[in-house]
Amino acid sequence: xxxxxxPVDHELIQAATHVAETRxxxxxxxxxxxxxxxxxxxxxxxxxxxxxxGPCAELALIGAVAAQGVYELDTIVAVxxxxxxxxxPCGRCRQVLLDYFPDVKVIVGTDGRPxxxxxxxxxxxxxxxxxxxxxx
Numbered sequence: 001x002x003x004x005x006x007p008v009d010h011e012l013i014q015a016a017t018h019v020a021e022t023r024x025x026x027x028x029x030x031x032x033x034x035x036x037x038x039x040x041x042x043x044x045x046x047x048x049x050x051x052x053x054g055p056c057a058e059l060a061l062i063g064a065v066a067a068q069g070v071y072e073l074d075t076i077v078a079v080x081x082x083x084x085x086x087x088x089p090c091g092r093c094r095q096v097l098l099d100y101f102p103d104v105k106v107i108v109g110t111d112g113r114p115x116x117x118x119x120x121x122x123x124x125x126x127x128x129x130x131x132x133x134x135x136x
Contacts, residue, residue, distance in 0.1 A: 006105050006116040009075050012036050013086065013107060013114060016079035019044045024081035031080050031087055033057035035065060035104075038072040058093040062100055075116060077107035086114050094122050099129040 012034050019032035029046040033056075036042055045061035048054040055063075057078050065073065076097065078087045088108045089097065097104055098119050105116050120126070 006075075006118075008107060008114045008116050009036060009077070010114075012042060012075055012077050013079065015042050015044055016077050019046060020079045020081045029081075031057040031078050033061040033076060033078045035061055035076040036074045037065065037070040038074050039070075041068075041070065043068060043070060056090060056093050058089050059096060062096065073101045073104045075105045075107060076101075077114075085112065086110075089122065094119065095126070095129075098123050098126055102128075 016032045016034035019034065023046055024030055024032055028049050030049055031047045032044060033046075034042055034044045043061060043065045045057055045064040047057040047060060058076060061076065065071075076089075078089060079085060080087045086107060086109050089106060097106070102119065104119050106119055106122055107114050107116050108122070109115050
């Protein structure tokens with residue numbers, strides 16, 4: 001598979017960083033996510049940490065975009081609190097993002113060098129929930 005390169009949406013990183021710096025306080029909320037809808041809107045959310053488990057920021061964002069009538073996302077990014085910078089999505093989030101938004105791009109990167117990749121690059125040879133549902 002050839003890596004596809006897309007421009008980095010720095011405004012999206014700034015939006016997530018702002019939410020991480022101003023809304024993530026203590027141990028309950030430690031990661032913020034921001035996504036750009038296909039119509040250009042930016043939607044943000046934070047994770048919900050609890051000892052019983054809880055949704056990551058990306059999953060909380062999926063609910064937030066639906067509540068705002070957004071059903072198509074262009075790009076998503078997660079940013080950690082306390083200056084941790086861009087945080088790549090966990091395995092569960094990668095699978096859910098692929099299932100809900102198979103064309104979404106994800107901003108990832110380390111050492112302050114973000115890059116934008118299709119969700120399919122983060123989850124190659126993946127299980128596709130929609131394929132399973134279609135066979136039932």
